[in-house]
Amino acid sequence: MSPSKLFALIQYPLPHHLLSRLVGRLAETRIGWLKQLLIKAFIRRFKVDMSEARVPDPRAYACFNDFFTRPLREGARPIESGLVSPADGTLSQCGETHHGTLIQAKGQAFSITSLLGGDMKRAASFRQGSFATIYLSPRDYHRVHMPLTGTLREMVYVPGRLFSVNQATADHVPNLFARNERLVCIFDTEEGPMAIVLVGAMIVAAIETVWAGQITPLSGRVQSIRFDEPITLEKGAEMGRFKLGSTVVMCFTKEIDFEELVPDISVKMGERLSRLSHLADNG
Known part of the structure:
Protein backbone atom coordinates (compact mmCIF):
# COMPACT_ATOMS: atom_id res chain seq x y z
CA MET A 1 0.00 0.00 0.00
CA SER A 2 1.36 3.42 -0.96
CA PRO A 3 2.02 6.00 1.78
CA SER A 4 -0.51 8.38 0.21
CA LYS A 5 -3.26 5.75 0.27
CA LEU A 6 -2.43 4.87 3.87
CA PHE A 7 -2.58 8.56 4.80
CA ALA A 8 -6.04 8.80 3.23
CA LEU A 9 -7.35 5.64 4.90
CA ILE A 10 -6.29 6.55 8.44
CA GLN A 11 -8.37 9.72 8.21
CA TYR A 12 -11.71 7.88 8.01
CA PRO A 13 -12.05 6.99 11.72
CA LEU A 14 -10.64 10.27 13.05
CA PRO A 15 -12.99 12.72 14.85
CA HIS A 16 -12.52 15.42 12.20
CA HIS A 17 -14.63 18.16 13.75
CA LEU A 18 -13.37 17.65 17.29
CA LEU A 19 -9.74 17.83 16.15
CA SER A 20 -10.47 20.90 14.05
CA ARG A 21 -12.22 22.77 16.86
CA LEU A 22 -9.42 21.98 19.31
CA VAL A 23 -6.82 23.28 16.86
CA GLY A 24 -9.05 26.31 16.27
CA ARG A 25 -9.01 27.16 19.97
CA LEU A 26 -5.24 26.84 20.06
CA ALA A 27 -4.95 29.11 17.01
CA GLU A 28 -6.97 31.77 18.85
CA THR A 29 -4.84 31.78 22.02
CA ARG A 30 -3.61 35.18 23.20
CA ILE A 31 -0.99 33.71 25.52
CA GLY A 32 2.06 35.64 24.33
CA TRP A 33 4.80 33.03 24.50
CA LEU A 34 2.56 30.26 23.11
CA LYS A 35 1.17 32.13 20.11
CA GLN A 36 4.67 33.38 19.29
CA LEU A 37 6.05 29.84 19.48
CA LEU A 38 3.34 28.64 17.09
CA ILE A 39 3.92 31.46 14.61
CA LYS A 40 7.72 31.14 14.57
CA ALA A 41 7.57 27.35 14.19
CA PHE A 42 5.08 27.67 11.34
CA ILE A 43 7.16 30.25 9.46
CA ARG A 44 10.25 28.08 9.82
CA ARG A 45 8.50 24.82 8.86
CA PHE A 46 6.72 26.16 5.77
CA LYS A 47 9.21 28.86 4.73
CA VAL A 48 6.59 31.63 4.80
CA ASP A 49 7.64 34.83 2.98
CA MET A 50 6.75 37.59 5.45
CA SER A 51 8.09 40.31 3.14
CA GLU A 52 4.75 40.15 1.26
CA ALA A 53 2.71 40.83 4.39
CA ARG A 54 1.29 44.25 5.22
CA VAL A 55 2.71 43.67 8.72
CA PRO A 56 5.95 41.69 8.26
CA ASP A 57 6.82 41.45 11.98
CA PRO A 58 5.51 38.07 13.31
CA ARG A 59 5.42 39.47 16.85
CA ALA A 60 2.77 42.03 15.88
CA TYR A 61 -0.04 39.48 15.53
CA ALA A 62 -2.41 38.97 18.45
CA CYS A 63 -2.89 35.26 17.76
CA PHE A 64 -1.95 32.57 15.26
CA ASN A 65 -5.17 33.02 13.27
CA ASP A 66 -4.44 36.73 12.79
CA PHE A 67 -1.03 35.77 11.43
CA PHE A 68 -2.43 32.99 9.24
CA THR A 69 -5.05 35.25 7.62
CA ARG A 70 -2.65 38.21 7.38
CA PRO A 71 -3.33 40.77 4.63
CA LEU A 72 -0.75 41.43 1.94
CA ARG A 73 1.04 44.72 1.40
CA GLU A 74 -0.37 47.07 -1.23
CA GLY A 75 0.59 45.97 -4.75
CA ALA A 76 1.76 42.48 -3.75
CA ARG A 77 -0.86 40.88 -6.03
CA PRO A 78 -1.65 42.88 -9.20
CA ILE A 79 -5.08 42.04 -10.64
CA GLU A 80 -4.69 41.04 -14.28
CA SER A 81 -7.27 41.13 -17.07
CA GLY A 82 -9.83 38.38 -17.73
Missing part, protein backbone atom coordinates in the same frame (compact mmCIF):
# COMPACT_ATOMS: atom_id res chain seq x y z
CA LEU A 83 -10.73 35.66 -15.25
CA VAL A 84 -8.21 35.68 -12.40
CA SER A 85 -7.24 33.26 -9.67
CA PRO A 86 -9.18 33.84 -6.44
CA ALA A 87 -6.31 32.65 -4.27
CA ASP A 88 -2.67 31.66 -4.01
CA GLY A 89 -2.17 27.93 -4.36
CA THR A 90 -1.89 25.01 -6.75
CA LEU A 91 -4.27 24.67 -9.68
CA SER A 92 -5.06 21.02 -9.07
CA GLN A 93 -7.64 20.62 -11.85
CA CYS A 94 -9.45 22.72 -14.46
CA GLY A 95 -11.53 22.08 -17.53
CA GLU A 96 -15.06 21.33 -18.72
CA THR A 97 -17.91 19.95 -16.66
CA HIS A 98 -19.41 17.02 -18.59
CA HIS A 99 -22.98 15.95 -17.78
CA GLY A 100 -22.69 17.40 -14.29
CA THR A 101 -19.38 15.71 -13.48
CA LEU A 102 -16.12 17.38 -12.39
CA ILE A 103 -12.64 15.85 -12.17
CA GLN A 104 -11.21 15.60 -8.65
CA ALA A 105 -8.00 13.74 -9.50
CA LYS A 106 -6.87 11.03 -11.90
CA GLY A 107 -9.52 8.33 -11.76
CA GLN A 108 -11.72 10.35 -9.39
CA ALA A 109 -14.78 12.39 -10.37
CA PHE A 110 -17.67 13.93 -8.46
CA SER A 111 -21.08 15.48 -9.03
CA ILE A 112 -21.74 19.22 -9.41
CA THR A 113 -25.14 18.67 -7.78
CA SER A 114 -23.54 17.15 -4.68
CA LEU A 115 -20.87 19.86 -4.56
CA LEU A 116 -23.48 22.63 -4.59
CA GLY A 117 -25.54 21.10 -1.78
CA GLY A 118 -27.73 18.48 -3.45
CA ASP A 119 -30.27 20.83 -5.08
CA MET A 120 -30.72 19.85 -8.73
CA LYS A 121 -32.32 23.18 -9.63
CA ARG A 122 -29.34 25.11 -8.19
CA ALA A 123 -26.88 22.91 -10.09
CA ALA A 124 -28.76 22.69 -13.41
CA SER A 125 -27.09 25.61 -15.19
CA PHE A 126 -23.60 24.39 -14.19
CA ARG A 127 -23.95 20.86 -15.61
CA GLN A 128 -22.32 21.70 -18.96
CA GLY A 129 -19.87 24.43 -17.99
CA SER A 130 -16.34 24.73 -16.67
CA PHE A 131 -14.53 24.51 -13.37
CA ALA A 132 -11.18 25.16 -11.72
CA THR A 133 -9.92 23.85 -8.37
CA ILE A 134 -7.21 25.61 -6.36
CA TYR A 135 -5.56 23.99 -3.35
CA LEU A 136 -4.17 26.34 -0.70
CA SER A 137 -1.17 24.85 1.07
CA PRO A 138 -0.23 25.93 4.62
CA ARG A 139 2.36 28.43 3.37
CA ASP A 140 -0.03 30.23 1.02
CA TYR A 141 -1.89 33.51 1.47
CA HIS A 142 -5.28 32.45 2.83
CA ARG A 143 -7.69 35.16 1.82
CA VAL A 144 -9.99 34.44 -1.12
CA HIS A 145 -10.80 37.18 -3.66
CA MET A 146 -13.27 37.64 -6.48
CA PRO A 147 -12.14 36.22 -9.86
CA LEU A 148 -14.78 38.40 -11.56
CA THR A 149 -17.08 41.18 -10.42
CA GLY A 150 -20.28 39.58 -9.12
CA THR A 151 -23.49 40.10 -7.16
CA LEU A 152 -24.23 37.48 -4.52
CA ARG A 153 -27.42 35.56 -5.27
CA GLU A 154 -27.29 32.83 -2.64
CA MET A 155 -25.02 31.43 0.07
CA VAL A 156 -25.37 27.78 1.03
CA TYR A 157 -23.78 26.09 4.03
CA VAL A 158 -23.29 22.34 3.47
CA PRO A 159 -22.25 20.17 6.46
CA GLY A 160 -19.84 17.30 5.99
CA ARG A 161 -16.62 15.63 7.03
CA LEU A 162 -13.25 17.39 7.24
CA PHE A 163 -10.79 15.20 5.38
CA SER A 164 -7.48 16.75 4.42
CA VAL A 165 -7.68 18.18 0.90
CA ASN A 166 -4.07 17.67 -0.17
CA GLN A 167 -3.24 15.68 -3.29
CA ALA A 168 -2.74 12.39 -1.45
CA THR A 169 -6.26 12.54 -0.08
CA ALA A 170 -7.77 13.79 -3.35
CA ASP A 171 -6.24 10.77 -5.11
CA HIS A 172 -7.81 8.22 -2.75
CA VAL A 173 -10.96 9.60 -1.07
CA PRO A 174 -13.95 9.49 -3.45
CA ASN A 175 -16.15 12.61 -3.71
CA LEU A 176 -13.77 14.50 -1.42
CA PHE A 177 -14.91 18.05 -2.21
CA ALA A 178 -18.59 17.03 -2.21
CA ARG A 179 -18.08 15.21 1.08
CA ASN A 180 -16.33 17.86 3.19
CA GLU A 181 -18.02 20.73 4.99
CA ARG A 182 -18.23 23.69 2.60
CA LEU A 183 -19.70 27.06 1.80
CA VAL A 184 -21.25 27.59 -1.64
CA CYS A 185 -21.52 31.18 -2.89
CA ILE A 186 -23.51 31.77 -6.09
CA PHE A 187 -22.81 35.05 -7.89
CA ASP A 188 -24.31 36.66 -10.97
CA THR A 189 -21.61 38.08 -13.26
CA GLU A 190 -21.36 39.57 -16.75
CA GLU A 191 -20.21 36.12 -17.89
CA GLY A 192 -23.21 34.36 -16.34
CA PRO A 193 -23.66 32.58 -12.98
CA MET A 194 -20.50 31.70 -11.05
CA ALA A 195 -20.19 29.45 -8.00
CA ILE A 196 -17.30 29.85 -5.60
CA VAL A 197 -17.12 26.92 -3.19
CA LEU A 198 -14.96 27.26 -0.09
CA VAL A 199 -14.18 23.69 0.99
CA GLY A 200 -13.30 23.02 4.62
CA ALA A 201 -10.58 20.56 5.60
CA MET A 202 -8.87 18.87 8.53
CA ILE A 203 -8.01 21.43 11.25
CA VAL A 204 -9.79 24.25 9.40
CA ALA A 205 -11.50 25.85 12.37
CA ALA A 206 -13.74 28.21 10.39
CA ILE A 207 -14.64 29.80 7.06
CA GLU A 208 -15.47 33.51 6.97
CA THR A 209 -17.02 35.82 4.39
CA VAL A 210 -16.75 39.61 4.24
CA TRP A 211 -20.55 40.03 4.22
CA ALA A 212 -21.53 37.64 7.03
CA GLY A 213 -18.41 37.05 9.14
CA GLN A 214 -17.69 33.53 10.43
CA ILE A 215 -20.01 30.94 8.88
CA THR A 216 -18.76 27.54 9.96
CA PRO A 217 -19.35 25.54 12.03
CA LEU A 218 -23.15 25.59 11.82
CA SER A 219 -25.75 22.90 12.46
CA GLY A 220 -25.74 19.58 10.67
CA ARG A 221 -28.11 20.44 7.81
CA VAL A 222 -27.88 22.27 4.50
CA GLN A 223 -28.81 25.92 4.97
CA SER A 224 -29.53 28.34 2.13
CA ILE A 225 -29.16 32.00 3.06
CA ARG A 226 -30.29 34.97 0.98
CA PHE A 227 -29.84 38.65 1.76
CA ASP A 228 -32.30 41.55 1.66
CA GLU A 229 -29.83 43.99 0.11
CA PRO A 230 -27.71 43.20 -3.00
CA ILE A 231 -24.07 42.41 -2.19
CA THR A 232 -21.79 43.26 -5.12
CA LEU A 233 -18.04 42.67 -4.97
CA GLU A 234 -15.57 43.97 -7.56
CA LYS A 235 -13.02 41.72 -9.22
CA GLY A 236 -10.02 41.38 -6.92
CA ALA A 237 -11.98 42.31 -3.78
CA GLU A 238 -11.71 39.98 -0.80
CA MET A 239 -14.74 37.70 -0.42
CA GLY A 240 -13.67 35.33 2.34
CA ARG A 241 -10.90 33.54 4.16
CA PHE A 242 -9.90 30.22 5.68
CA LYS A 243 -8.68 29.91 9.25
CA LEU A 244 -6.09 27.29 8.24
CA GLY A 245 -5.76 25.94 4.74
CA SER A 246 -8.15 24.39 2.27
CA THR A 247 -9.47 24.44 -1.31
CA VAL A 248 -11.53 26.71 -3.58
CA VAL A 249 -13.63 25.26 -6.41
CA MET A 250 -14.93 27.72 -9.04
CA CYS A 251 -17.78 26.64 -11.33
CA PHE A 252 -19.14 28.40 -14.41
CA THR A 253 -22.12 27.81 -16.68
CA LYS A 254 -20.08 28.35 -19.85
CA GLU A 255 -17.07 26.69 -21.42
CA ILE A 256 -13.94 28.60 -20.52
CA ASP A 257 -10.69 28.37 -22.41
CA PHE A 258 -8.04 27.97 -19.70
CA GLU A 259 -5.45 28.38 -22.44
CA GLU A 260 -2.22 26.53 -21.59
CA LEU A 261 -2.96 25.91 -17.91
CA VAL A 262 -2.31 22.37 -16.72
CA PRO A 263 -2.88 20.66 -13.36
CA ASP A 264 -0.33 21.10 -10.57
CA ILE A 265 0.95 24.54 -11.55
CA SER A 266 1.31 27.26 -8.92
CA VAL A 267 -0.92 30.32 -9.24
CA LYS A 268 -1.16 33.62 -7.40
CA MET A 269 -4.26 35.57 -6.48
CA GLY A 270 -5.01 38.03 -9.30
CA GLU A 271 -3.10 36.02 -11.93
CA ARG A 272 -5.04 35.52 -15.16
CA LEU A 273 -6.52 32.06 -15.70
CA SER A 274 -8.40 32.92 -18.91
CA ARG A 275 -8.70 35.91 -21.25
CA LEU A 276 -12.44 35.16 -21.45
CA SER A 277 -12.27 35.80 -25.20
CA HIS A 278 -13.21 32.21 -26.09
CA LEU A 279 -16.34 31.69 -24.01
CA ALA A 280 -18.93 29.51 -25.68
CA ASP A 281 -22.49 29.94 -24.44
CA ASN A 282 -24.12 26.56 -23.92
CA GLY A 283 -27.47 28.09 -23.00
Whole structure:
Protein backbone atom coordinates (compact mmCIF):
# COMPACT_ATOMS: atom_id res chain seq x y z
CA MET A 1 0.00 0.00 0.00
CA SER A 2 1.36 3.42 -0.96
CA PRO A 3 2.02 6.00 1.78
CA SER A 4 -0.51 8.38 0.21
CA LYS A 5 -3.26 5.75 0.27
CA LEU A 6 -2.43 4.87 3.87
CA PHE A 7 -2.58 8.56 4.80
CA ALA A 8 -6.04 8.80 3.23
CA LEU A 9 -7.35 5.64 4.90
CA ILE A 10 -6.29 6.55 8.44
CA GLN A 11 -8.37 9.72 8.21
CA TYR A 12 -11.71 7.88 8.01
CA PRO A 13 -12.05 6.99 11.72
CA LEU A 14 -10.64 10.27 13.05
CA PRO A 15 -12.99 12.72 14.85
CA HIS A 16 -12.52 15.42 12.20
CA HIS A 17 -14.63 18.16 13.75
CA LEU A 18 -13.37 17.65 17.29
CA LEU A 19 -9.74 17.83 16.15
CA SER A 20 -10.47 20.90 14.05
CA ARG A 21 -12.22 22.77 16.86
CA LEU A 22 -9.42 21.98 19.31
CA VAL A 23 -6.82 23.28 16.86
CA GLY A 24 -9.05 26.31 16.27
CA ARG A 25 -9.01 27.16 19.97
CA LEU A 26 -5.24 26.84 20.06
CA ALA A 27 -4.95 29.11 17.01
CA GLU A 28 -6.97 31.77 18.85
CA THR A 29 -4.84 31.78 22.02
CA ARG A 30 -3.61 35.18 23.20
CA ILE A 31 -0.99 33.71 25.52
CA GLY A 32 2.06 35.64 24.33
CA TRP A 33 4.80 33.03 24.50
CA LEU A 34 2.56 30.26 23.11
CA LYS A 35 1.17 32.13 20.11
CA GLN A 36 4.67 33.38 19.29
CA LEU A 37 6.05 29.84 19.48
CA LEU A 38 3.34 28.64 17.09
CA ILE A 39 3.92 31.46 14.61
CA LYS A 40 7.72 31.14 14.57
CA ALA A 41 7.57 27.35 14.19
CA PHE A 42 5.08 27.67 11.34
CA ILE A 43 7.16 30.25 9.46
CA ARG A 44 10.25 28.08 9.82
CA ARG A 45 8.50 24.82 8.86
CA PHE A 46 6.72 26.16 5.77
CA LYS A 47 9.21 28.86 4.73
CA VAL A 48 6.59 31.63 4.80
CA ASP A 49 7.64 34.83 2.98
CA MET A 50 6.75 37.59 5.45
CA SER A 51 8.09 40.31 3.14
CA GLU A 52 4.75 40.15 1.26
CA ALA A 53 2.71 40.83 4.39
CA ARG A 54 1.29 44.25 5.22
CA VAL A 55 2.71 43.67 8.72
CA PRO A 56 5.95 41.69 8.26
CA ASP A 57 6.82 41.45 11.98
CA PRO A 58 5.51 38.07 13.31
CA ARG A 59 5.42 39.47 16.85
CA ALA A 60 2.77 42.03 15.88
CA TYR A 61 -0.04 39.48 15.53
CA ALA A 62 -2.41 38.97 18.45
CA CYS A 63 -2.89 35.26 17.76
CA PHE A 64 -1.95 32.57 15.26
CA ASN A 65 -5.17 33.02 13.27
CA ASP A 66 -4.44 36.73 12.79
CA PHE A 67 -1.03 35.77 11.43
CA PHE A 68 -2.43 32.99 9.24
CA THR A 69 -5.05 35.25 7.62
CA ARG A 70 -2.65 38.21 7.38
CA PRO A 71 -3.33 40.77 4.63
CA LEU A 72 -0.75 41.43 1.94
CA ARG A 73 1.04 44.72 1.40
CA GLU A 74 -0.37 47.07 -1.23
CA GLY A 75 0.59 45.97 -4.75
CA ALA A 76 1.76 42.48 -3.75
CA ARG A 77 -0.86 40.88 -6.03
CA PRO A 78 -1.65 42.88 -9.20
CA ILE A 79 -5.08 42.04 -10.64
CA GLU A 80 -4.69 41.04 -14.28
CA SER A 81 -7.27 41.13 -17.07
CA GLY A 82 -9.83 38.38 -17.73
CA LEU A 83 -10.73 35.66 -15.25
CA VAL A 84 -8.21 35.68 -12.40
CA SER A 85 -7.24 33.26 -9.67
CA PRO A 86 -9.18 33.84 -6.44
CA ALA A 87 -6.31 32.65 -4.27
CA ASP A 88 -2.67 31.66 -4.01
CA GLY A 89 -2.17 27.93 -4.36
CA THR A 90 -1.89 25.01 -6.75
CA LEU A 91 -4.27 24.67 -9.68
CA SER A 92 -5.06 21.02 -9.07
CA GLN A 93 -7.64 20.62 -11.85
CA CYS A 94 -9.45 22.72 -14.46
CA GLY A 95 -11.53 22.08 -17.53
CA GLU A 96 -15.06 21.33 -18.72
CA THR A 97 -17.91 19.95 -16.66
CA HIS A 98 -19.41 17.02 -18.59
CA HIS A 99 -22.98 15.95 -17.78
CA GLY A 100 -22.69 17.40 -14.29
CA THR A 101 -19.38 15.71 -13.48
CA LEU A 102 -16.12 17.38 -12.39
CA ILE A 103 -12.64 15.85 -12.17
CA GLN A 104 -11.21 15.60 -8.65
CA ALA A 105 -8.00 13.74 -9.50
CA LYS A 106 -6.87 11.03 -11.90
CA GLY A 107 -9.52 8.33 -11.76
CA GLN A 108 -11.72 10.35 -9.39
CA ALA A 109 -14.78 12.39 -10.37
CA PHE A 110 -17.67 13.93 -8.46
CA SER A 111 -21.08 15.48 -9.03
CA ILE A 112 -21.74 19.22 -9.41
CA THR A 113 -25.14 18.67 -7.78
CA SER A 114 -23.54 17.15 -4.68
CA LEU A 115 -20.87 19.86 -4.56
CA LEU A 116 -23.48 22.63 -4.59
CA GLY A 117 -25.54 21.10 -1.78
CA GLY A 118 -27.73 18.48 -3.45
CA ASP A 119 -30.27 20.83 -5.08
CA MET A 120 -30.72 19.85 -8.73
CA LYS A 121 -32.32 23.18 -9.63
CA ARG A 122 -29.34 25.11 -8.19
CA ALA A 123 -26.88 22.91 -10.09
CA ALA A 124 -28.76 22.69 -13.41
CA SER A 125 -27.09 25.61 -15.19
CA PHE A 126 -23.60 24.39 -14.19
CA ARG A 127 -23.95 20.86 -15.61
CA GLN A 128 -22.32 21.70 -18.96
CA GLY A 129 -19.87 24.43 -17.99
CA SER A 130 -16.34 24.73 -16.67
CA PHE A 131 -14.53 24.51 -13.37
CA ALA A 132 -11.18 25.16 -11.72
CA THR A 133 -9.92 23.85 -8.37
CA ILE A 134 -7.21 25.61 -6.36
CA TYR A 135 -5.56 23.99 -3.35
CA LEU A 136 -4.17 26.34 -0.70
CA SER A 137 -1.17 24.85 1.07
CA PRO A 138 -0.23 25.93 4.62
CA ARG A 139 2.36 28.43 3.37
CA ASP A 140 -0.03 30.23 1.02
CA TYR A 141 -1.89 33.51 1.47
CA HIS A 142 -5.28 32.45 2.83
CA ARG A 143 -7.69 35.16 1.82
CA VAL A 144 -9.99 34.44 -1.12
CA HIS A 145 -10.80 37.18 -3.66
CA MET A 146 -13.27 37.64 -6.48
CA PRO A 147 -12.14 36.22 -9.86
CA LEU A 148 -14.78 38.40 -11.56
CA THR A 149 -17.08 41.18 -10.42
CA GLY A 150 -20.28 39.58 -9.12
CA THR A 151 -23.49 40.10 -7.16
CA LEU A 152 -24.23 37.48 -4.52
CA ARG A 153 -27.42 35.56 -5.27
CA GLU A 154 -27.29 32.83 -2.64
CA MET A 155 -25.02 31.43 0.07
CA VAL A 156 -25.37 27.78 1.03
CA TYR A 157 -23.78 26.09 4.03
CA VAL A 158 -23.29 22.34 3.47
CA PRO A 159 -22.25 20.17 6.46
CA GLY A 160 -19.84 17.30 5.99
CA ARG A 161 -16.62 15.63 7.03
CA LEU A 162 -13.25 17.39 7.24
CA PHE A 163 -10.79 15.20 5.38
CA SER A 164 -7.48 16.75 4.42
CA VAL A 165 -7.68 18.18 0.90
CA ASN A 166 -4.07 17.67 -0.17
CA GLN A 167 -3.24 15.68 -3.29
CA ALA A 168 -2.74 12.39 -1.45
CA THR A 169 -6.26 12.54 -0.08
CA ALA A 170 -7.77 13.79 -3.35
CA ASP A 171 -6.24 10.77 -5.11
CA HIS A 172 -7.81 8.22 -2.75
CA VAL A 173 -10.96 9.60 -1.07
CA PRO A 174 -13.95 9.49 -3.45
CA ASN A 175 -16.15 12.61 -3.71
CA LEU A 176 -13.77 14.50 -1.42
CA PHE A 177 -14.91 18.05 -2.21
CA ALA A 178 -18.59 17.03 -2.21
CA ARG A 179 -18.08 15.21 1.08
CA ASN A 180 -16.33 17.86 3.19
CA GLU A 181 -18.02 20.73 4.99
CA ARG A 182 -18.23 23.69 2.60
CA LEU A 183 -19.70 27.06 1.80
CA VAL A 184 -21.25 27.59 -1.64
CA CYS A 185 -21.52 31.18 -2.89
CA ILE A 186 -23.51 31.77 -6.09
CA PHE A 187 -22.81 35.05 -7.89
CA ASP A 188 -24.31 36.66 -10.97
CA THR A 189 -21.61 38.08 -13.26
CA GLU A 190 -21.36 39.57 -16.75
CA GLU A 191 -20.21 36.12 -17.89
CA GLY A 192 -23.21 34.36 -16.34
CA PRO A 193 -23.66 32.58 -12.98
CA MET A 194 -20.50 31.70 -11.05
CA ALA A 195 -20.19 29.45 -8.00
CA ILE A 196 -17.30 29.85 -5.60
CA VAL A 197 -17.12 26.92 -3.19
CA LEU A 198 -14.96 27.26 -0.09
CA VAL A 199 -14.18 23.69 0.99
CA GLY A 200 -13.30 23.02 4.62
CA ALA A 201 -10.58 20.56 5.60
CA MET A 202 -8.87 18.87 8.53
CA ILE A 203 -8.01 21.43 11.25
CA VAL A 204 -9.79 24.25 9.40
CA ALA A 205 -11.50 25.85 12.37
CA ALA A 206 -13.74 28.21 10.39
CA ILE A 207 -14.64 29.80 7.06
CA GLU A 208 -15.47 33.51 6.97
CA THR A 209 -17.02 35.82 4.39
CA VAL A 210 -16.75 39.61 4.24
CA TRP A 211 -20.55 40.03 4.22
CA ALA A 212 -21.53 37.64 7.03
CA GLY A 213 -18.41 37.05 9.14
CA GLN A 214 -17.69 33.53 10.43
CA ILE A 215 -20.01 30.94 8.88
CA THR A 216 -18.76 27.54 9.96
CA PRO A 217 -19.35 25.54 12.03
CA LEU A 218 -23.15 25.59 11.82
CA SER A 219 -25.75 22.90 12.46
CA GLY A 220 -25.74 19.58 10.67
CA ARG A 221 -28.11 20.44 7.81
CA VAL A 222 -27.88 22.27 4.50
CA GLN A 223 -28.81 25.92 4.97
CA SER A 224 -29.53 28.34 2.13
CA ILE A 225 -29.16 32.00 3.06
CA ARG A 226 -30.29 34.97 0.98
CA PHE A 227 -29.84 38.65 1.76
CA ASP A 228 -32.30 41.55 1.66
CA GLU A 229 -29.83 43.99 0.11
CA PRO A 230 -27.71 43.20 -3.00
CA ILE A 231 -24.07 42.41 -2.19
CA THR A 232 -21.79 43.26 -5.12
CA LEU A 233 -18.04 42.67 -4.97
CA GLU A 234 -15.57 43.97 -7.56
CA LYS A 235 -13.02 41.72 -9.22
CA GLY A 236 -10.02 41.38 -6.92
CA ALA A 237 -11.98 42.31 -3.78
CA GLU A 238 -11.71 39.98 -0.80
CA MET A 239 -14.74 37.70 -0.42
CA GLY A 240 -13.67 35.33 2.34
CA ARG A 241 -10.90 33.54 4.16
CA PHE A 242 -9.90 30.22 5.68
CA LYS A 243 -8.68 29.91 9.25
CA LEU A 244 -6.09 27.29 8.24
CA GLY A 245 -5.76 25.94 4.74
CA SER A 246 -8.15 24.39 2.27
CA THR A 247 -9.47 24.44 -1.31
CA VAL A 248 -11.53 26.71 -3.58
CA VAL A 249 -13.63 25.26 -6.41
CA MET A 250 -14.93 27.72 -9.04
CA CYS A 251 -17.78 26.64 -11.33
CA PHE A 252 -19.14 28.40 -14.41
CA THR A 253 -22.12 27.81 -16.68
CA LYS A 254 -20.08 28.35 -19.85
CA GLU A 255 -17.07 26.69 -21.42
CA ILE A 256 -13.94 28.60 -20.52
CA ASP A 257 -10.69 28.37 -22.41
CA PHE A 258 -8.04 27.97 -19.70
CA GLU A 259 -5.45 28.38 -22.44
CA GLU A 260 -2.22 26.53 -21.59
CA LEU A 261 -2.96 25.91 -17.91
CA VAL A 262 -2.31 22.37 -16.72
CA PRO A 263 -2.88 20.66 -13.36
CA ASP A 264 -0.33 21.10 -10.57
CA ILE A 265 0.95 24.54 -11.55
CA SER A 266 1.31 27.26 -8.92
CA VAL A 267 -0.92 30.32 -9.24
CA LYS A 268 -1.16 33.62 -7.40
CA MET A 269 -4.26 35.57 -6.48
CA GLY A 270 -5.01 38.03 -9.30
CA GLU A 271 -3.10 36.02 -11.93
CA ARG A 272 -5.04 35.52 -15.16
CA LEU A 273 -6.52 32.06 -15.70
CA SER A 274 -8.40 32.92 -18.91
CA ARG A 275 -8.70 35.91 -21.25
CA LEU A 276 -12.44 35.16 -21.45
CA SER A 277 -12.27 35.80 -25.20
CA HIS A 278 -13.21 32.21 -26.09
CA LEU A 279 -16.34 31.69 -24.01
CA ALA A 280 -18.93 29.51 -25.68
CA ASP A 281 -22.49 29.94 -24.44
CA ASN A 282 -24.12 26.56 -23.92
CA GLY A 283 -27.47 28.09 -23.00
